[in-house]
Amino acid sequence: xxxxxxxxxxxxxxGVFCLIGIGIAGYLTYVHYAGLKVLCLSSGGCETVQAxxxxxxxxxxxxxxxxxxYILILGSLALRGETGRAVGFGLALFGFCxxxxxxxxxxxxIHAICQWCVSSAxxxxxxxxxxxxxxxxxxxxxxxxxxxxxxxQSR
Amino acid sequence: xxxxxxxxxxxxxxxxxxEKARQERDRRQRxxxxxxxxxxxxxxxxxxxxxxxxxxxHKGGLAxxxxxxxxxxxxxxxxxxxxxDGTRLGNPKAPVTMTYYGDLQCPVCQAFTLNGFKExxxxxxxxxxxxxxxxxxxxxxxxxxxxxxxxxxALAAGQQQRFWNYAELFYHEQGxxxxxxxxxxxxxxxxxxxxxLNMSTWRNDRNSSSLGSQVNSDAxxxxxxGANATPTLVFKGPKGQAQPVSGDIPYDxxxxxxxxxx
Numbered sequence: 001x002x003x004x005x006x007x008x009x010x011x012x013x014x015g016v017f018c019l020i021g022i023g024i025a026g027y028l029t030y031v032h033y034a035g036l037k038v039l040c041l042s043s044g045g046c047e048t049v050q051a052x053x054x055x056x057x058x059x060x061x062x063x064x065x066x067x068x069x070y071i072l073i074l075g076s077l078a079l080r081g082e083t084g085r086a087v088g089f090g091l092a093l094f095g096f097c098x099x100x101x102x103x104x105x106x107x108x109x110i111h112a113i114c115q116w117c118v119s120s121a122x123x124x125x126x127x128x129x130x131x132x133x134x135x136x137x138x139x140x141x142x143x144x145x146x147x148x149x150x151x152x153q154s155r
Numbered sequence: 156x157x158x159x160x161x162x163x164x165x166x167x168x169x170x171x172x173x174e175k176a177r178q179e180r181d182r183r184q185r186x187x188x189x190x191x192x193x194x195x196x197x198x199x200x201x202x203x204x205x206x207x208x209x210x211x212x213h214k215g216g217l218a219x220x221x222x223x224x225x226x227x228x229x230x231x232x233x234x235x236x237x238x239x240d241g242t243r244l245g246n247p248k249a250p251v252t253m254t255y256y257g258d259l260q261c262p263v264c265q266a267f268t269l270n271g272f273k274e275x276x277x278x279x280x281x282x283x284x285x286x287x288x289x290x291x292x293x294x295x296x297x298x299x300x301x302x303x304x305x306x307x308x309a310l311a312a313g314q315q316q317r318f319w320n321y322a323e324l325f326y327h328e329q330g331x332x333x334x335x336x337x338x339x340x341x342x343x344x345x346x347x348x349x350x351x352l353n354m355s356t357w358r359n360d361r362n363s364s365s366l367g368s369q370v371n372s373d374a375x376x377x378x379x380x381g382a383n384a385t386p387t388l389v390f391k392g393p394k395g396q397a398q399p400v401s402g403d404i405p406y407d408x409x410x411x412x413x414x415x416x417x
Contacts, residue, residue, distance in 0.1 A: 047400065093197035094198075
């Protein structure tokens with residue numbers, strides 16, 4: 001019961017952060033395809049980052065890839081059992097690694113910071129932590145409870 | 156009898172405990188393998204994505220043979236007939252001035268120079284509507300010494316009214332970032348590609364202290380307009396000065412800004 005409640009809370013937290021991520025990535029995808037100027041706090045930082053070659057991967061804007069990633073992580077919450085947790089964590093880990101790479105490029109190659117991208121990187125970092133905690137909690141609490149409920153064959 | 160029954164119960168309990176411990180061990184090992192598998196798979200996919208992102212672009216480097224001839228011809232066809240004076244490109248009486256803060260090693264500047272800027276030169280600089288002034292701002296170049304070296308090399312070409320030929324060739328033949336491709340041999344080879352450049356004069360001019368000071372003065376001016384990224388473009392015309400814009404700006408946006416100040 002306790003494990004289920006914790007899991008429920010983690011699922012809600014992951015869902016909320018995924019929705020924030022969808023908002024950020026969705027906005028950047030929208031301005032890209034609509035040809036609009038990105039709202040940015042720093043002078044031109046977002047435009048410089050969005051205009052750089054690192055803003056696309058194989059011709060697809062990285063914001064769009066991020067949007068798809070957040071949607072898939074959100075979708076993984078609907079999957080039952082360990083598979084759903086593994087898929088969610090795997091996607092979040094990939095997103096986290098790629099976000100770190102993009103932040104590195106912003107700082108050391110493009111020399112401009114896009115607050116939207118940094119916000120998404122922070123959200124993805126939180127999501128990867130939550131998904132790994134959710135998976136590890138499953139290993140420690142839920143599964144033993146099931147194991148106890150399963151009668152062991154005596155020899 | 157009671158003793159034998161107790162022994163059997165004890166043995167059974169022991170077996171159950173062992174079985175449970177074994178299942179628990181298997182379960183932990185299976186989970187560990189699964190976690191390891193997921194971590195490796197996620198990192199492997201991320202590495203592939205990073206490799207595509209890092210290497211998918213223009214690899215570049217100094218062009219040789221027919222590729223060099225083609226690049227030189229492209230640059231020549233873009234700039235031929237357009238007046239140059241130092242870092243200025245275009246008619247000095249053109250009503251709109253675009254100040255281009257750039258770093259010759261900056262890949263975003265390369266993208267801009269080869270796309271939106273090219274169209275601007277063909278349509279607005281050539282027709283005398285816009286003049287462009289280049290100013291140096293260190294961003295992508297790692298060390299100050301190399302930055303100074305490459306910028307002075309371009310400015311020295313400017314002493315022979317060929318700054319833009321040199322800068323354009325530099326952007327066209329930009330090497331892999333952070334590979335340390337900019338050295339004496341690279342700068343010399345680019346100079347040799349500039350049609351009509353007197354090499355011995357160019358080499359002498361590279362020692363000019365005034366050109367070195369110009370690089371520092373450009374940095375001060377960049378700070379004054381708040382430029383901290385490259386390329387940053389500042390448009391000034393009869394209607395005043397537009398807000399500086401940064402990045403690989405497409406021609407349509409450039410045109411919009413030009414119209415707002417002219």
